[in-house]
Amino acid sequence: MMGCTDQTSEPGGERDAHAADAVFTSLLEDSAEELYEQAPCGYLSTLMDGTIAKINATLLDWLGLEGSQVVGRMRFTDLLTVGGKLYHETHFAPLLQMQGEVSGIALDLKAADGARLPVLVTSKVKTSQQGEPLLIRTTVFDARDRRAYEAELLRGRTAAEEARRQAEEARRQAEADRARLQEALAVLQQSLLPSALPEIPGLEAGSYYHTASPDLLGGDFYDLFALDGKRWAFFLGDVCGKGPQAAAATSLTRYTLRAAALHDPDPVSVLSTLNMVLHERYSSGDSRYCTAVFGVLEHGEDHVSVQLASGGHPAALVQRADGSAEFLPTPGGMLIGVLPRAEFTATRTELRPGDTLLLYTDGLTEARTGPERELYGEEALHAFTAAQPAAGPQALVTALTGLLAGFGDGLDDDTALLALGMPPVSAPAPDSET
Amino acid sequence: MDIRVRNNVTVTGRADGPVLLLAHGFGCDQNMWRLIVPALAENHRVVLFDYVGSGRADPAAWNERRYSSLEGYALDVLEVCEELDLRDVTFVGHSVSAMVGVLAAAKASQRISRLVMVAPSPRYIDDEGYRGGFSTEDIEELLESLESNYLGWSAAMAPVIMGNPDRPELGQELTNAFCATDPDMARVFARTTFLSDSRDDLKTVAVPTLILECSQDVIAPREVGAYVHSAIPGSRLVTLTATGHCPQLSAPQATAGAITEYLGTAA
Numbered sequence: 001m002m003g004c005t006d007q008t009s010e011p012g013g014e015r016d017a018h019a020a021d022a023v024f025t026s027l028l029e030d031s032a033e034e035l036y037e038q039a040p041c042g043y044l045s046t047l048m049d050g051t052i053a054k055i056n057a058t059l060l061d062w063l064g065l066e067g068s069q070v071v072g073r074m075r076f077t078d079l080l081t082v083g084g085k086l087y088h089e090t091h092f093a094p095l096l097q098m099q100g101e102v103s104g105i106a107l108d109l110k111a112a113d114g115a116r117l118p119v120l121v122t123s124k125v126k127t128s129q130q131g132e133p134l135l136i137r138t139t140v141f142d143a144r145d146r147r148a149y150e151a152e153l154l155r156g157r158t159a160a161e162e163a164r165r166q167a168e169e170a171r172r173q174a175e176a177d178r179a180r181l182q183e184a185l186a187v188l189q190q191s192l193l194p195s196a197l198p199e200i201p202g203l204e205a206g207s208y209y210h211t212a213s214p215d216l217l218g219g220d221f222y223d224l225f226a227l228d229g230k231r232w233a234f235f236l237g238d239v240c241g242k243g244p245q246a247a248a249a250t251s252l253t254r255y256t257l258r259a260a261a262l263h264d265p266d267p268v269s270v271l272s273t274l275n276m277v278l279h280e281r282y283s284s285g286d287s288r289y290c291t292a293v294f295g296v297l298e299h300g301e302d303h304v305s306v307q308l309a310s311g312g313h314p315a316a317l318v319q320r321a322d323g324s325a326e327f328l329p330t331p332g333g334m335l336i337g338v339l340p341r342a343e344f345t346a347t348r349t350e351l352r353p354g355d356t357l358l359l360y361t362d363g364l365t366e367a368r369t370g371p372e373r374e375l376y377g378e379e380a381l382h383a384f385t386a387a388q389p390a391a392g393p394q395a396l397v398t399a400l401t402g403l404l405a406g407f408g409d410g411l412d413d414d415t416a417l418l419a420l421g422m423p424p425v426s427a428p429a430p431d432s433e434t
Numbered sequence: 435m436d437i438r439v440r441n442n443v444t445v446t447g448r449a450d451g452p453v454l455l456l457a458h459g460f461g462c463d464q465n466m467w468r469l470i471v472p473a474l475a476e477n478h479r480v481v482l483f484d485y486v487g488s489g490r491a492d493p494a495a496w497n498e499r500r501y502s503s504l505e506g507y508a509l510d511v512l513e514v515c516e517e518l519d520l521r522d523v524t525f526v527g528h529s530v531s532a533m534v535g536v537l538a539a540a541k542a543s544q545r546i547s548r549l550v551m552v553a554p555s556p557r558y559i560d561d562e563g564y565r566g567g568f569s570t571e572d573i574e575e576l577l578e579s580l581e582s583n584y585l586g587w588s589a590a591m592a593p594v595i596m597g598n599p600d601r602p603e604l605g606q607e608l609t610n611a612f613c614a615t616d617p618d619m620a621r622v623f624a625r626t627t628f629l630s631d632s633r634d635d636l637k638t639v640a641v642p643t644l645i646l647e648c649s650q651d652v653i654a655p656r657e658v659g660a661y662v663h664s665a666i667p668g669s670r671l672v673t674l675t676a677t678g679h680c681p682q683l684s685a686p687q688a689t690a691g692a693i694t695e696y697l698g699t700a701a
Contacts, residue, residue: 049650049677077652082568083575086628087678090461090529091583091613097683098465098612106582108575147582155583246500354447393582 017267030408042119042140048133051073051244059140062421064112076138081108081116093122099316100125106143106150114230118147121164164305182214189217192250193416197224200232202299204423206397208414210363218414219246219290220361225261225419230298233261236359236418237292237336238315249288252277267294271336271344275311278337289337293330297420299304300350304422306357309346311336314362314378317385319396321354321424325386354390358420362417364400367407369404435495436519438643441510442490444505445518447475452473452699453520454478455546460627461552462613463489466528469523470693473525479697483514487619489612501622504530504545504630506555515545524548526699529555529653532662533632547695549643550693554662555654555677564633567655573628580620613677636665643669644696646689650677 036043042059046052047217051069060067063079077085084107095102101124109117123138189211197205205224219239227233239250244336245266253274259275271294280290295308308316310330319325331343351357360381367376387398397419404411437443437595444464445452454474456467464482474480484491485507492589500506511534515523523546527535530555539584541548558566615623647659656673672692676685 081575082572083577083579086568086572087577087579088584089651089653090459093678094462094466094680094683095613097680098462098468107579150582 002013016424018048041142044076044138044140046076046136048125048135050077050136054078059303062111062117062140063109063143066252070215079109081110084108096123096125096241100127106147109140118143120146131412132180178215178255185214185217188247192217192221192247192254194223194225198232200224200226200297202422203232203297203304204393204421206392206417206419208397208401208404208415208417212363212412212414215244216242216245217244217247217250218242219250220363220414220416221250222359222416222418223254223258224418224420225258227261227265227296231265232360233258233265233295233299234297234418234420235292235294236361236416237290238361238416239290240288242414244288246288247276249281249286249290252281253290253292257292261294261296265296267296267307268281268344268346270294271309271311274344275336275342275344279340282337283340289335292336302352305348306351306353307346307348309333309344311342311344314360314365317358317359317360317382318349319356319385319388319390319421321352321390323386323390327382350420351420353422354392354424356390356393356396356419358385358396358400359394359420360400361414361416363411363413364404364417366413367404367415368410368412369407373410377411390424392423393421435492437513440486440492440495441514441546442492443514444482444516445479446482447478447480448470449479452697453481453523454693455481455483455511455515455520455523455525456532457525457527457531458484458488459527459531460528460623465489465612466680467682470575470682470690473687473690474693477694480522481514481518483510485623487508487565487623488615493616493619496616496619498622502626504534504537504626506630507531507534507543507626511535511538512542514544515542521545521627522547524549524550526552526693527554528552528682530627533630533635536560536632536635536639539641540635543640546641548641549639549695550696551643551645551662552682552689553648553651553654555658556636556662556665557629558628558653559629565655565657565663566657567653568628570629573624574692576628577621577624580617580624591673633661633665636662639666644693645669645671646681646692648676648678648681648685649673651679653679662685672696 001064025132037057039056042056043060044052044055044059051072055067055070058270060070078089080088085106092102092105100196103122107119107121109119111117120141120143121138123136125133126135126137127133193209197207207222209220215357219241222236224232224234237253239246239253256274256277257270257321260270264270271292282289291313292310293308293313296307310333312333312335315327315329317327324333328347328349329348332343333345334342336342365376365378365381368374382404384394388396397417400417404415455656456464458464458466463484467482469482470613486495487501488490500509524666525535525546529552532558533552535549539549551561557564557567559570560568561565645659645662647654647656659671663669672690674685676688678684681689
């Protein structure tokens, strides 16, 4: 079109416009009457009381009625379903009277053959120049497709609400179940441990149990109890595995140890008895074993003598009053319950004022630490213990509890601690139980 | 809770005039009375309110259980009366509110001393020996219509409409705001209204009662008006030449005139 700036020579000029007008005029031969009657929507006018004064052919066709049946004989509400009438009277009519117009209201028309016709209705009040309401003009649009689609949406929403309600209910139920389970597990776990350590004259004891998961029963256990007026028995151990089966084996182990100790407190015989009991289970299908340290305390003149034996358990550690620490090795002690006859190794030591005997499970030494997530290990435990002031069993347990807490998620197993000792002589020991 | 805010209470008219308490029915809100308030306000103290669940009442006060029976709505009426310490009240109830007024008057005769029932019906569903005009299925159809028409109500706009009683223009700007109601609350009110049966309660009415019925009312046809009239001894029945269920909108002058004439307070 470059250079074509002369308007008179442009295509689509004045002459063409005349031609187009002629085409439009031929298309627009419809009279206003025909535009009204054959409009693609229903159209009606009513008096203020709803009496139908005029209605177009489109709407009559939808309704299956003749104009003579309707005009002057029916009210607009007569064309509605009963529910639609109620809606009209409670919402549509008041709004129309208050606002002068209402648009896009979904209603159902009732055709002569009883069929329901979903429509969208818009009404406007025509007023005189003085503002007096004269009549109501109403357009009616076929809304079958739209209403069907809305019904789909509504169904979808209802289904989604129902699904949400059910999910919420299931979640609540699951939470309640979990809370009940945890409560039961906590009670069961408690039953595997002494509720409180007994008070022993001239002796101090401390203990701690770390539960790795509230949903899983751990297999660690310990106990401290009187044998007679002079002697006390203690044990600490670990049944392999977790969960209800491990808890059952732990319970069996604890009560076997207690019963065996009352019969014959010699540490090696006690562990041998436990080995027989667990092995019977082991050979009949429940392949669980345990490791444990069992010992007896006896008061001497100025000390407490300790006799203990171990079956496959990490060596006990003694914190001395002079600031040193030493393991009590029991080499050759075998896992308990695996073989029909097991060898256990005994050892002995003496605890003097300020000395503390520490028993622990491998949750402590196998905790992961540092950026490399290395095993904490027995060497580190030895160094940590030696570095603590010799302030008695409870102080040592408190220090170790802090150590465990510092491991964070590096501590992923249950851990039991049991510390026994003579309180330091010089210390005022305000926390001491004795 | 501040009852005035909760029920969007409006007080107008002569401060020392006898009290008219106007209660809207199911559908819209206190705006239903707007065309007759000016005439009534000349000689009365006019108190208007929205039931919880309608208009600009506080939606936070909604309690589905309470508002699933007409007693819950009657409690709103009594609490408004107590909050404003209204006495010697003429309770004007439209549609279902006429029955709410019956319950309220039975509980607080010391406050409510007259009833004006506008297009009342004690039961909408037909029963043996009684014609209310509707079947249970019809009511289900109405509930469908409620589902299909939100009338400008939207969860997003509701706080704007409800939370600004001091700035009514906020609501007025919204088309259809007078009838814009939380659809869940509207459904409960609809069920409570149209499934109610207050015929026995009519026997408890012990205060002077004016019944206004319309000559052409789909919801409360004339035989229902006659039923209410005969059930309340000493009541007066006035038939207004009006079409529809809301004479206070379609025939405001006649409606206001009938009320003031009955009360002997015609201007």
